Amino acid sequence: MSDSNKDTKNNTPKFKFSSYWLYGAVIIAIIAIQFFNSGDMASNTISKNKFEVFLKDNDIKEVFIINKDIAQIYLTKEALSKEVHKKATSSAFYRPGSPVYEYNFGDLKNFEDSISKAKEEDSGLIVDIRNKEKTSIFDMIIGFLPFIILIAVWLFFMRRMSGAGGGAGGGGQIFSIGKSKAKLFDKDTKVKTTFENVAGLEGAKEEVQEIVDFLKSPEKYTSLGGKIPKGALLVGPPGTGKTLLAKAVAGEAGVPFFSLSGSDFVEMFVGVGASRVRDLFKQAAQKSPSIIFIDEIDAIGRARGKNSMTGGNDERENTLNQLLTEMDGFGTDVNVIVLAATNRADVLDKALMRAGRFDRQIYVDLPDIRERNEIFNVHIKPLKLANDVNIDFLAQQTPGFSGADIANMCNEAALIAARTGKKAIHQQDFLDAVDRIVGGLEKKNKMITPREKKVIAFHEAGHATISWMLEHAAPLVKVTIVPRGQSLGAAWYLPAERMIVQTEQMLDEMCATLGGRAAEKIIFDKISTGALSDLEKVTKQARAMVTVYGLNDEIGNITYYDSSGNDAFVKPYSEETGRKIDNEISKMIEIQYVRALKILDENKEKLTTLAELLLEKEVIFKDDLLKIFGERPFEFEEPIIDRKVVEIPAVEEITEE
Secondary structure (H helix, E strand, O other): OOHHHHHHHHHOOOOOOOHHHHHHHHHHHHHHHHHHHOOOOOOEEOOHHHHHHHHHOOOEEEEEEEOOOEEEEEEOHHHHOOHHHHHHHOOOOOOOOOOOEEEOOOOHHHHHHHHHHHHHHOOOOOOEEEEEOOOOHHHHHHHHHHHHHHHHHHHHHHHHHOOOOOOOOOOOOHHHOOOOOOEEEOOOOOOOOOHHHOOOOHHHHHHHHHHHHHHHOOHHHHOOOOOOOOEEEEEOOOOOOHHHHHHHHHHHHOOOEEEEEHHHHOOOOOOHHHHHHHHHHHHHHHOOOEEEEEEOOHHHHEOOOOOOOOOOOHHHHHHHHHHHHHHHOOOOOOOEEEEEEEOOHHHEOHHHHOOOOOOEEEEOOOOOHHHHHHHHHHHOOOOOEOOOOOHHHHHHOOOOOOHHHHHHHHHHHHHHHHHOOOOOEOHHHHHHHHHHHHHOOEOOOOOOOHHHHHHHHHHHHHHHHHHHHOOOOOOEEEEEOOOEOOEOOEEEEOOOOOOOOOHHHHHHHHHHHOHHHHHHHHHHOOOOHHHHHHHHHHHHHHHHHHHOOOOOOOOOOOOOOOOOOOOOOOOOOOHHHHHHHHHHHHHHHHHHHHHHHHHHHHOHHHHHHHHHHHHHHOEEEHHHHHHHHOOOOOOOOOOOOOOOOOOOOOOOOEEEO
8 A cells, every 4th residue: 555545544534433423313213203103294184165075975984183173084995995085195195094184173162063963964974083182292392492401501511510521530521520630651651851851950850860769769768767758849930941850750760650730620619629639649559659740739739828718718728638638648658759840839838848748849940051051952953053153152142041931032043034034043043032032022113203212322322331331230232222022222231140249239230220311311411201111120129239138338237028928018117217218229329320420421422422323223232332432341250150059039131211
């Protein structure tokens, strides 16, 4: 057989039996029986005159009165052979023994009286009258139609709510609604993802690898008296690879792996979530040793007792209680390890986080420059790259990008290259993809007056000038006055990936951020609303310096930050301290604004030259600043890969107006 024939055969839809066909066949059979057994089709309707003639000729053998309004007329043997009745008896619908005529007589009493009178006048009449009640199947269906509709609607919703077509253990029927919806990966459905497919995340992979070793050779650890961990919680920002890491565990472990989401436990019926938890752990225990992976566990693991005034969380709390019992309750000694992932560890219940349930919390952080390099090497494998693509440079240009962001960037670069008709993806396509993801889509057709364009150019030139002049400000990469996203202009910087930030560094960044408004003041002696995002950024930075990091001399070494999040409705300081904080924030911002004015006033000519170049080209790069300002007087400090990590809030890389 040829390949084309094989393809045709494979593409031919297969015959599938459906139970609905059986219902349809029964209905058709009932209708057919009613249709052929009914004498209505074989009967001819006659008038009163013809009836009286047939009655007078003694052709009528019997009269069946149906439902007291219609008479079905049966003829004698002699009458059937008469020529006058040949037309009625030769019909294709007529069957021997069935009525030949029908007569709608109107009033029953008058009809019976007329037959009795005819018998009295002619004693030879042999007409026999019988009454018969007859019910049509269509009348029955119409009578039961409301009940049929209610039952059909009920069955429809029951099948939908029980996950028809995909329910576990029962074909999605109502009786399987309490069954677990976990997808099982075992030797028959092997996962191809391994630790080799997970770039970066070395620390997280090491801890997860140990869990895999526990399952492969438990005696190595239990021989010394140790116990296998009950669970591990993967915590980190979105897109950092938590679910991918769990897939790699499924590929490496070689044991049954149950995967599901926290929302799979949620159902409108009371007790269903707890039932699914019991069924999940029952299945896992039967295939022990095994792994259960619950993605987005915060859907059922939120802290109990909050926002419960309306009772809306009772079902979720019952599900959580059952999960707590199954993970570490009385008599739970099965060899089942639970992996879970969330980016909201702060909202999880404390009972869920304690040792004995989730013994380990594995933090999956945003990748550093080295890990981004590895992630790029994974995602560029299926791409056709030009010779000018520099992966090291791209890793430097994407601080703060997660693994998902890098994957999206590579895909955007491929789309941009294809859109312009290129045969390979060039370095510029990747840079355009960064601009597209971070800044938004270019809006070259946006209506901007020449006056507004000039203000935007000087605003962006002010940012670029001060960032070039200050030691700790991030070095400039590109400045543009082309509208992009919601911004009218933007400046791209390459911030140092610092693990700790000092006071001078934050003050320099604040000064560079205020450079746009300062440039407007110096050149036009007016200020505009274009600095909204700049003011928002410096206000947040100043408030963090004063109230979070203790970097203000007046307030002192005090922090009002509560990592537990319990101070949402309580002000942790007095009214007097609040006034001090407001004064110090305002003073700090104004000092940096005056500093920016001074720097720009000293370099007003260079600022003007840069702004005019920006108006001419619309986009300028680092090389253009070198021609105007000369070499930057400060060296850019390269990041050191192997050093202790101190967690700090990320500083934004881009200033947008």
